[in-house]
Amino acid sequence: MPLIKIILDTNSYLRLAKSLHPLLNRTFGKSNYCLFIIKDFQKEFNKKPILKSKFYWVNTPEFIENRKKPIKLSPAEQKQFDLAFEIVLDTAKDENLLDKLSLIDIKFITYSHILKSPLVTDDTDMMKLAKEFEIEIFNTLQLLKLMLDNNHITMEKIREIIQYLNYEDDLPKSKKELKKEYKTLFNEDLNVVFK
Incomplete structure (x- = not known):
C-alpha cells in the first residue's frame, strides 16, 4: 500500500518532534501515514536566532539524523512545483496574505498541492491559502x-x-x-x- 505523506510545517514540527522522537519517516496506521518536512526547513530554522535559542535541540545529531530524508519531488513534480509556486504566490498576493506568510510557508502549501499531501499547520493564514487549493489540513x-x-x-x-x-x-x-x-x-x- 502506498504511503500517505503528511507534511508538517515548521511550527508543527517544533511542537511535536521532541515529544514524539523520532517523528519523521515512520509509517503508522493501516493507511500507511508518514510524516515529512520539506528540505527548506533547516534554512528557515537557521535564519531565526529566536528559534535556534528556544529549540536548541533541533540541531543535535539525533534530530538532524531524523530530518535527513525530507519529502522528495521527482523531476516531473519539480517542474510542476516551479509553476505552481508562482500560482500559489500570486494567490497569496490576491488574498492579501503575502505580508503574513513567508516564502517557506508558500513552499509548504505548494508541496502539499503538488503531492496532494495533507498539511499540518496551526497558522490560520496558511490554512486560508491552502483551502484555495483544496489541500487537506490538519492542525496539531x-x-x-x-x-x-x-x-x-x-x-x-x-x-x-x-x-x-x-x-x-x-x-x-x-x-x-x-x-x-x-x-x-x-x-x-x-x-x-x-x-
Missing part, C-alpha cells in the same frame, strides 16, 4: 487524534504533549479554543491536563 490536535486513532500514540502521550506545550508557552491556539477542540476530539476535559 487533529494530527494527534489521527495518531491516537491509528494506535501510534496513547492518550497519556497526548496529555504529556499538551502539558509540555503549555509549559513552553507554545500552545497551538488560545486556551479557550484549545479546551473546546480538545473536548470535541478526545472527549476529555482539558482541565485533566492542566492540573
